[in-house]
Amino acid sequence: xxxxxxxxxxxxxxxxxxxxxxxxxxxxxxxxxxxxxxxxxxxxxxxxxxxxxxxxxxxxxxxxxxxxxxxxxxxxxxxxxxxxxxxxxxxxxxxxxxxxxxxxxxxxxxxxxxxxxxxxxxxxxxxxxxxxxxxxxxxxxxxxxxxxxxxxxxxxxxxxxxxxxxxxxxxxxxxxxxxxxxxxxxxxxxxxxxxxxxxxxxxxxxxxxxxxxxxxxxxxxxxxxxxxxxxxxxxxxxxxxxxxxxxxxxxxxxxxxxxxxxxxxxxxxxxxxxxxxxxxxxxxxxxxxxxxxxxxxxxxxxxxxxxxxxxxx
Amino acid sequence: xxxxxxxxxxxxxxxxxxxxxxxxxxxxxxxxxxxxxxxxxxxxxxxxxxxxxxxxxxxxxxxxxxxxxxxxxxxxxxxxxxxxxxxxxxxxxxxxxxxxxxxxxxxxxxxxxxxxxxxxxxxxxxxxxxxxxxxxxxxxxxxxxxxxxxxxxxxxxxxxxxxxxxxxxxxxxxxxxx
Numbered sequence: 001x002x003x004x005x006x007x008x009x010x011x012x013x014x015x016x017x018x019x020x021x022x023x024x025x026x027x028x029x030x031x032x033x034x035x036x037x038x039x040x041x042x043x044x045x046x047x048x049x050x051x052x053x054x055x056x057x058x059x060x061x062x063x064x065x066x067x068x069x070x071x072x073x074x075x076x077x078x079x080x081x082x083x084x085x086x087x088x089x090x091x092x093x094x095x096x097x098x099x100x101x102x103x104x105x106x107x108x109x110x111x112x113x114x115x116x117x118x119x120x121x122x123x124x125x126x127x128x129x130x131x132x133x134x135x136x137x138x139x140x141x142x143x144x145x146x147x148x149x150x151x152x153x154x155x156x157x158x159x160x161x162x163x164x165x166x167x168x169x170x171x172x173x174x175x176x177x178x179x180x181x182x183x184x185x186x187x188x189x190x191x192x193x194x195x196x197x198x199x200x201x202x203x204x205x206x207x208x209x210x211x212x213x214x215x216x217x218x219x220x221x222x223x224x225x226x227x228x229x230x231x232x233x234x235x236x237x238x239x240x241x242x243x244x245x246x247x248x249x250x251x252x253x254x255x256x257x258x259x260x261x262x263x264x265x266x267x268x269x270x271x272x273x274x275x276x277x278x279x280x281x282x283x284x285x286x287x288x289x290x291x292x293x294x295x296x297x298x299x300x301x302x303x304x305x306x307x308x309x310x311x312x313x
Numbered sequence: 314x315x316x317x318x319x320x321x322x323x324x325x326x327x328x329x330x331x332x333x334x335x336x337x338x339x340x341x342x343x344x345x346x347x348x349x350x351x352x353x354x355x356x357x358x359x360x361x362x363x364x365x366x367x368x369x370x371x372x373x374x375x376x377x378x379x380x381x382x383x384x385x386x387x388x389x390x391x392x393x394x395x396x397x398x399x400x401x402x403x404x405x406x407x408x409x410x411x412x413x414x415x416x417x418x419x420x421x422x423x424x425x426x427x428x429x430x431x432x433x434x435x436x437x438x439x440x441x442x443x444x445x446x447x448x449x450x451x452x453x454x455x456x457x458x459x460x461x462x463x464x465x466x467x468x469x470x471x472x473x474x475x476x477x478x479x480x481x482x483x484x485x486x487x488x489x490x491x
Binding site: 002003004021024025027028029031032035036037039040041042043046070300301303304305 | 381383384385389390392393394395396397398399400429430433434435
């Protein structure tokens with residue numbers, strides 16, 4: 001086990017060992033959240049800026065709580081209430097934040113590569129909380145953590161990702177993480193949203209939902225990202241639901257122990273039937289719980305990545 | 314070439330642990346109030362062994378847990394993040410006498426972190442410290458209650474504790490750098 005990185009920018013550049021280090025470390029942090037006192041002093045005296053230039057509730061609150069549970073000091077920064085609205089560039093905003101001697105910047109941005117850019121111009125550690133349609137590394141890590149916890153392994157499992165793949169940073173990060181850990185990933189959705197080019201990432205692409213879910217051990221549903229689509233990629237949400245939505249009839253085709261995942265927010269009645277989202281097959285809320293543990297682990301590991309690269313006795 | 318000097322053989326280690334178990338029993342008459350907590354990693358198998366020995370002395374099982382102190386260390390920003398091991402304390406420590414168990418006592422910083430970490434699980438009535446080897450060089454005002462063997466060392470030497478649970482025969486050796 002080893003982690004020598006100062007930043008977490010993407011999954012693509014991580015080795016299998018690094019991914020497993022995060023998952024193993026997250027297991028210990030999950031236990032912290034189950035104690036009466038849910039806080040450890042690992043980041044005491046450190047300052048974290050949550051720079052959310054694109055709206056987010058789930059990821060931001062998850063990061064905030066994980067930072068608090070590590071005893072860090074926190075500055076929250078959202079696009080609506082910031083000088084970015086007044087025309088300041090991302091670089092200037094970040095450098096101003098850094099002049100306050102912050103140690104970590106957690107960034108969500110609509111532009112792919114924004115975290116990579118910041119990591120080059122700043123001294124602080126940068127953690128990618130989602131950049132455009134590029135990557136959402138902590139989501140992939142919590143998905144992998146959840147799968148491993150539920151199934152005991154990832155290698156050899158059939159994972160189907162169903163929905164809007166083209167505009168999804170979650171899909172890209174999941175594909176990198178899960179294929180690297182030995183899962184067989186199948187992508188399915190409207191052909192406009194699931195281009196064949198994804199086969200180059202080592203996935204199977206199919207447009208037949210029954211075929212996609214029949215042998216799946218994990219079905220990961222993605223939301224249709226209305227906000228990222230510049231033009232209509234399919235005729236209507238109703239048509240999407242009838243062709244690709246996970247309903248009772250389709251669920252009956254799946255393996256009895258296939259698990260349903262969703263990064264949230266879910267659109268009930270669009271990509272998933274309300275009953276299924278609330279059923280025992282769904283691990284959607286456990287993903288939220290695990291997200292906290294994974295984000296604590298990432299902050300903890302990245303903090304160590306800044307020190308001299310030697311192992312103390 | 315580094316030079317290795319034996320400190321404890323398997324038999325000597327067993328005798329030291331047996332003596333520590335008797336000393337713990339002597340010091341703590343109310344056996345039902347004593348729990349053992351091993352510090353990850355070396356202290357955990359030692360705590361289990363002491364638990365077995367104490368169980369034979371008292372005729373009742375002694376609750377034993379394991380504690381990882383990584384998240385409470387004071388050098389987290391000066392080193393690569395440590396591998397976090399599981400913390401399992403399947404009992405309430407409040408009101409109990411907690412005997413912390415570790416393999417080697419050196420700077421005392423691990424023990425400080427352990428006492429800090431233990432506080433998150435409750436308020437022990439008292440905390441005692443048992444170590445297999447005390448090698449000196451304390452950086453904090455911490456002293457062990459039960460010691461297997463005191464070994465004078467130089468700072469640049471290291472004490473290697475090998476335990477059967479970790480896959481190598483029981484043995485403690487002093488490694489002198491060349």
